[in-house]
Amino acid sequence: MRLLCCLGWALVVVGLEGGAALSAALLAGVLLTRWAGIAPRRLVRLVLVFEGLMLLTLGLLPFTVPGQPLWQGGGLVLSEQGLVLAAVIAARASAVALVTLALLAGVGAGGLGAALRALRVPGALIELLLLSARYLDVLEREQARLRAAMRARAFRPRSDLHTLTSYGFLVGMLLVRALERAERVGAAMRCRGYAGRMPLPELAPLRGADLGFAVGFALLLAVLMVLEHG
Secondary structure, three states, X not given: OHHHHHHHHHHHHOOOOXXXXXXXXXXXXXXXXHHOOOOHHHHHHHHHHHHHHHHHHHOOHHHHOOOOEEEEEOXXXXXXHHHHHHHHHHHHHHHHHHHHHHHHOOOHHHHHHHHHHHOOOOHHHHHHHHHHHHHHHHHHHHXXXXXHHHHHOOOOOOOOHHHHHHHHHHHHHHHHHHHHHHHHHHHHHHHXXXXXXXXXXXXXXXXXXXXXXXXXXHHHHHHHHHHHXX
């Protein structure tokens, strides 16, 4: 039910353009994260990371979309239409990210995989998701150990060829260790009887509270549509 609500939210929000509807969507996202019990500090940290990635994508839009110029200099033109488009896309993406974070908080990788299997998502995609969720953290810890070893050998990053070479060796060693870990994990899974289908927990039966939440969420989507189309 939560996954279906996330899908419906994304389909509606990506079509919003009006300021009132987008503001309401962002407000709903913030309120749902509070309802989900996500700590404000953690929420701010996640939002900052997400917005930083968005800036890399949207930073060029105000300078590449033609329209009424707001600033010119150095061969660059900052257009009003490009700035508005970047703001609208950022608002849409932030609203979708906040609600997805709120609805899927506490579900866990196993529960998410079981829900995806119930929605008939291909098993290969589910297993890729579960293994990625499990072993990205392992690779992050391995990367931290390698960087600690570099610092212990008095490595200090600079803007020179030695630094680029050292980072290249770091990435190469991380890939080698990831391959070795993947081979060990694969062997361990086969020893435990893995035959191409990962065991997942059973989904809880649908309750009246779940249906009530779905109805309330559908009403929220209807409010957004009314604000958008009047």
